[in-house]
Amino acid sequence: MGIRFPNEARSFDDKNRCVRFSGYDGMFEIKFYLATEVLACGKAHRHASESDYLTSFDALRPRIIKVATNAYLKAQSSSISLSLRDFS
Template sequence: MSLSFPNVSRSFDDRNQCVRFVGYDGMSEIRFFVALDALQSEKSHRNTSEDDYLASFDELRGAILKAAEAAYTKKRGNMIGLGLEDLR
């Protein structure tokens, strides 16, 4: 099976400093985490709110899902973290 992202929801995780989202490989749920520094605008290193991070995720969704697929292809785990280097 291939990786799919039928659920467009994402959530901000302040404790772990990331935005979480989920993909599926068949019936298997794969949890992804995008580090906040990958979502932070170069203009606003301070005062970035939860809404800003989620909006940035939405703007970068295509690139994030592409990076998620590439990372999952390399590491077939059920939890995968993505950082700034993965989105470039």
């Protein structure tokens, strides 16, 4: 069936320093964790706020979804972490 991202919800996880979002492969939820380093946009990590990260996520959403789709096709896992390396 392939992965889809019908829900645009995302949330910031301060403890793990990532943005969480989900995709769905049929009825199975796939959880993604995007490292804040991808979203820093030139700001030092300690100076960026939750709002900065979520705004950056929204601006980069098409690219993030493309990278997430490719990562899922390779991993076929229910939980996938994305780092800056995945975007190079």
